[in-house]
Amino acid sequence: xxxxxxxxxxxxxxxxxxxxxxxxxxxxxxxxxxxxxxxxxxxxxxxxxxxxxxxxxxxxxxxxxxxxxxxxxxxxxxxxxxxxxxxxxxxxxxxxxxxxxxxxxxxxxxxxxxxxxxxxxxxxxxxxxxxxxxxxxxxxxxxxxxxxxxxxxxxxxxxxxxxxxxxxxxxxxxxxxxxxxxxxxxxxxxxxxxxxxxxxxxxxxxxxxxxxxxxxxxxxxxxxxxxxxxxxxxxxxxxxxxxxxxxxxxxxxxxxxxxxxxxxxxxxxxxxxxxxxxxxxxxxxxxxxxxxxxxxxxxxxxxxxxxxxxxx
Amino acid sequence: xxxxxxxxxxxxxxxxxxxxxxxxxxxxxxxxxxxxxxxxxxxxxxxxxxxxxxxxxxxxxxxxxxxxxxxxxxxxxxxxxxxxxxxxxxxxxxxxxxxxxxxxxxxxxxxxxxxxxxxxxxxxxxxxxxxxxxxxxxxxxxxxxxxxxxxxxxxxxxxxxxxxxxxxxxxxxxxxxxxxxxxxxxxxxxxxxxxxxxxxxxxxxxxxxxxxxxxxxxxxxxxxxxxxxxxxxxxxxxxxxxxxxxxxxxxxxxxxxxxxxxxxxxxxxxxxxxxxxxxxxxxxxxxxxxxxxxxxxxxxxxxxxxxxxxxxxxxxxxxxxxxxxxxxxxxxxxxxxxxxxxxxxxxxxxxxxxxxxxxxxxxxxxxxxxxxxxxxxxxxxxxxxxxxxxxxxxxxxxxxxxxxxxxxxxxxxxxxxxxxxxxxxxxxxxxxxxxxxxxxxxxxxxxxxxxxxxx
Ligand code: B12
Numbered sequence: 001x002x003x004x005x006x007x008x009x010x011x012x013x014x015x016x017x018x019x020x021x022x023x024x025x026x027x028x029x030x031x032x033x034x035x036x037x038x039x040x041x042x043x044x045x046x047x048x049x050x051x052x053x054x055x056x057x058x059x060x061x062x063x064x065x066x067x068x069x070x071x072x073x074x075x076x077x078x079x080x081x082x083x084x085x086x087x088x089x090x091x092x093x094x095x096x097x098x099x100x101x102x103x104x105x106x107x108x109x110x111x112x113x114x115x116x117x118x119x120x121x122x123x124x125x126x127x128x129x130x131x132x133x134x135x136x137x138x139x140x141x142x143x144x145x146x147x148x149x150x151x152x153x154x155x156x157x158x159x160x161x162x163x164x165x166x167x168x169x170x171x172x173x174x175x176x177x178x179x180x181x182x183x184x185x186x187x188x189x190x191x192x193x194x195x196x197x198x199x200x201x202x203x204x205x206x207x208x209x210x211x212x213x214x215x216x217x218x219x220x221x222x223x224x225x226x227x228x229x230x231x232x233x234x235x236x237x238x239x240x241x242x243x244x245x246x247x248x249x250x251x252x253x254x255x256x257x258x259x260x261x262x263x264x265x266x267x268x269x270x271x272x273x274x275x276x277x278x279x280x281x282x283x284x285x286x287x288x289x290x291x292x293x294x295x296x297x298x299x300x301x302x303x304x305x306x307x308x309x310x311x312x
Numbered sequence: 313x314x315x316x317x318x319x320x321x322x323x324x325x326x327x328x329x330x331x332x333x334x335x336x337x338x339x340x341x342x343x344x345x346x347x348x349x350x351x352x353x354x355x356x357x358x359x360x361x362x363x364x365x366x367x368x369x370x371x372x373x374x375x376x377x378x379x380x381x382x383x384x385x386x387x388x389x390x391x392x393x394x395x396x397x398x399x400x401x402x403x404x405x406x407x408x409x410x411x412x413x414x415x416x417x418x419x420x421x422x423x424x425x426x427x428x429x430x431x432x433x434x435x436x437x438x439x440x441x442x443x444x445x446x447x448x449x450x451x452x453x454x455x456x457x458x459x460x461x462x463x464x465x466x467x468x469x470x471x472x473x474x475x476x477x478x479x480x481x482x483x484x485x486x487x488x489x490x491x492x493x494x495x496x497x498x499x500x501x502x503x504x505x506x507x508x509x510x511x512x513x514x515x516x517x518x519x520x521x522x523x524x525x526x527x528x529x530x531x532x533x534x535x536x537x538x539x540x541x542x543x544x545x546x547x548x549x550x551x552x553x554x555x556x557x558x559x560x561x562x563x564x565x566x567x568x569x570x571x572x573x574x575x576x577x578x579x580x581x582x583x584x585x586x587x588x589x590x591x592x593x594x595x596x597x598x599x600x601x602x603x604x605x606x607x608x609x610x611x612x613x614x615x616x617x618x619x620x621x622x623x624x625x626x627x628x629x630x631x632x633x634x635x636x637x638x639x640x641x642x643x644x645x646x647x648x649x650x651x652x653x654x655x656x657x658x659x660x661x662x663x664x665x666x667x668x669x670x671x672x673x674x675x676x677x678x679x680x681x682x683x684x685x686x687x688x689x690x691x692x693x694x695x696x697x698x699x700x701x702x703x704x705x706x707x708x709x710x711x712x713x714x715x716x717x718x719x720x721x722x723x724x725x726x727x728x729x730x731x732x733x734x735x736x737x738x739x740x741x742x743x744x745x746x747x748x749x750x751x752x753x754x755x756x757x758x759x760x761x762x763x764x765x766x767x
Contacts, residue, residue: 087484308539
C-alpha cells in the first residue's frame with residue numbers, strides 16, 4: 001500500500017472516531033514523516049515579571065480540618081454530606097472529575113502512601129519496653145526487617161537464646177500469659193501498649209486469674225504462639241501484635257488469643273480482637289474484652305472455631 | 313518417569329511433576345519461600361518446555377494430595393466428567409493451550425471441556441501462557457449467575473460495594489454504602505468485612521444492609537463476610553442474608569486451618585438455599601488467593617498457583633454467584649512486586665473462568681509490597697479486557713479496616729466508560745430510575761452520598 005493511500009485511510013478512521021466522540025483531538029502526527037531535528041537549547045532568559053510574582057504556598061492538606069472538607073459540587077444535602085463524612089474515616093464525599101478523583105484528594109492519597117512506607121521499617125522503642133518491664137527476645141529471623149517480610153516461617157519460631165531466656169525468666173503454667181510482638185507495625189505497639197497492658201493485668205487480677213511474666217518478641221508472627229505454648233504451658237495466651245499498616249495509619253494492633261496453644265495449632269484454634277487503636281476498638285475496652293474472652297475460653301475449655309461452635 | 317530437555321546444549325532434568333510445576337512458574341516470592349522456584353531463567357524456560365509436552369492424564373494421576381488423603385481432591389475428582397476427560401486425556405499441555413487460543417474453538421466448547429479438567433491441568437496450562445494469552449483466553453469464557461440480579465453478562469462489569477469500618481459502626485458503614493451506590497457500585501454485592509465476628513454484631517450489620525436494600529428497592533444482595541459458622545447461626549435465627557461467604561484454601565489441611573471442611577460448606581450451602589432472601593439459584597461467595605495454603609503450611613510441597621487452581625475446583629461444587637481472588641492481599645512474601653501481583657491476578661482470573669465459575673478479582677496490595685496505586689489500576693484495566701465479572705468498590709480504594717488498597721468506586725465507573733460496559737442490567741435500570749446514570753454513564757447527580765439521605 002502506498003503512503004498516500006495509507007494516509008487517506010488513517011484520516012477517514014480519525015474522522016469517524018471524532019464523530020463518534022471517541023477521540024476529540026486532531027489527527028495524530030503521522031509517523032511516516034521524519035521528526036524534525038532537536039532544537040538547540042534556548043538561551044537562559046530572565047524570568048518574566050509574571051513568573052517572578054508567582055506564589056504557590058499551600059496549607060497542609062493532611063490536617064483533620066482539611067480532610068473533612070467536602071469535594072462534591074452541588075450536593076443534594078450539604079449538611080448531610082458533612083455528617084456522613086464525619087461518620088467514617090473512609091475517604092468519602094470528595095466528589096469526582098468525570099469518572100476519576102478530584103485532584104486534591106488524589107494527591108493527598110499519594111502523600112499518605114509515602115508516610116506509610118516510611119514507618120514500615122522502624123523498631124519498637126526500647127524505652128517503652130523497659131518502662132513496662134518487658135524483656136526482649138527474638139524469633140529465628142536474623143536478617144532484619146527485609147528477611148522478616150519474606151520469611152514468615154522464621155518469624156513463627158523462637159530462636160535458641162529466646163527459649164533459654166524465657167525458661168529462665170518466666171513463671172510456668174500461668175492461667176494467662178501475655179506476650180507482645182512487633183509484627184508489621186512498631187507504631188501500633190507504641191500507640192497502644194501502655195494503655196492496654198495495665199488493663200489486662202488488672203482485669204486478670206480482678207477475675208482471679210494468675211498472670212504470667214510478660215515479654216516482647218522481635219520479628220514476630222502470630223504462629224509463634226505455638227512455641228510459647230510449648231515452653232510455658234499457659235491456659236490462655238494473648239499475643240499483642242502490630243497489624244500491617246494501612247494507608248497513612250500504622251497504629252492498629254491486634255490481640256491474638258489461644259487456649260492451651262501448642263505445636264500443631266492453627267488459626268482455627270485462635271481468636272482475634274482486631275483494629276485496636278484510638279479510633280477503632282479502644283485499647284482500654286479491648287483489654288477488658290480480652291480478659292472476658294480468656295474467661296470464656298477457660299469456661300468452655302476451647303478457643304477459635306471450637307469455641308464458636310461450643311457457644312451455639 | 314523421565315522429564316527433561318536439552319537447552320543450548322545443556323540438559324535440564326526434573327525429578328517429578330511437583331518440581332516441574334514449581335519451576336515452570338513465572339517468578340514469585342512465594343515459590344521461592346516454598347523452595348520450588350526455578351534457580352535461573354533458563355531453568356524456568358526448560359521447565360515450561362517440558363511441561364508443555366506432558367499429557368493431561370499424567371497430571372490427573374499426580375494431584376497435590378491423593379484422593380484418599382485430601383477431600384479437596386475428592387471433590388474435584390468426583391465432579392469430573394469422565395466422557396469429556398477420555399476425549400482430551402492424551403492432549404499435551406501445549407496442545408491444550410493452542411486449542412484454548414484457537415479462533416476455531418467456540419466458547420461453549422471450552423465450557424464443556426472444562427468439566428473434564430482437573431485443577432492440576434488448569435494450573436499447568438496457565439504456567440505456559442503469557443499475560444496476553446491469559447487475557448485473550450479468559451475473554452472467550454463467560455460465566456453468568458443469578459441471585460437477586462444477574463452477574464457476568466457480556467457487556468457488563470459489576471462491583472462489590474465494600475463499606476468496611478474499623479469499628480463496625482452502622483453509621484460509618486451506611487455512609488460508605490451511600491457513597492458507593494451513588495457511583496453505581498454494589499451490583500455484585502454489598503459486602504462488609506466485620507471487625508467483630510460475634511453473632512450479635514454480624515446480625516446487626518445484616519439487618520442494616522437489608523434495610524437499605526428494602527428502602528431503596530435495590531436489585532442486589534447483601535453479605536457479611538464473617539466466619540461461615542457465624543453466618544450459619546444468623547441464617548438459622550432468621551437474619552436477612554443475600555450471599556453466604558467463606559475464604560477457602562486449596563487443600564483439606566489448609567481449610568482445617570481456616571476452621572472449615574467440605575461437610576461444613578455443604579451444610580452452609582443447604583442453609584443458604586433454605587433461608588437466603590433473594591431468588592437465587594446462586595447463593596455462595598468465596599474468596600481465595602495465592603499463598604494462603606503455604607501460609608498455613610498446607611501446600612504439600614507444591615507451588616501456590618497449583619494450590620490456587622484447586623480452590624476453584626472446590627468452589628465449583630457450590631455453584632457460587634461469585635468468587636474472587638484477593639490477589640496481593642497477604643503480602644510480599646507470596647507476591648513481591650507489581651509484576652508478580654499483576655501476573656497472579658491474570659492467572660487466577662483465567663483459571664477461575666476455565667474452571668467454570670463466576671470470577672472477579674480484588675486487585676489489591678498491602679503497604680509492605682513493592683507496588684503502588686498505578687500498579688493495581690493497570691491490573692484492573694488488563695482484567696477488564698479479559699472480561700472480569702467484578703471488582704471491589706472501596707472509597708478511594710483505601711480500606712481503613714483491612715489495611716490495604718484495592719480498587720475504588722471511581723475505578724469501576726472509569727472502567728465501564730473505557731470499555732463501554734454497564735452494571736448488571738437490573739441494577740442499571742435502578743440507577744437510571746433514580747437519575748444517577750444515563751446511557752451507562754454517571755450523571756451530574758452521581759457521586760453524592762447525600763442523595764440517599766432523603767428516604
Ligand atoms: C492477612 C489477613 C488474612 C490472611 C492471613 C494469611 C497471612 N499469612 O497473613 C487470610 C486471607 C488467609 C485471612 C483469612 C481469614 N481471615 Co483474616 N485478616 C487478615 C488481615 C487483613 C491482616 C492480618 C495482620 O495484619 N496480621 C498481622 C501479622 C503480623 O500476622 P501474621 O502472623 O503475619 O499473619 C497471621 C494472622 O494474620 C492470622 N489471621 C488472619 N486472619 C485471621 C482471622 C482469625 C480469626 C485468626 C484467629 C487469625 C487470622 O493468619 C496469619 C497466619 O497465621 C486482618 C485485618 C486486620 N486489620 O488485622 C484480617 C482479619 C484478622 N481476618 C479476619 C477473618 C474473619 C478471616 C477469616 C475467618 C475470613 C473467613 N470468613 O474465612 C479467614 C480465615 C482465618 C483463619 N481462621 O485462618 C477478621 C477477624 C475478625 C475477628 N474478630 O475474628 C479480620 C480482622 C478481618 C476482618 N474484619 O474480616 N486473613
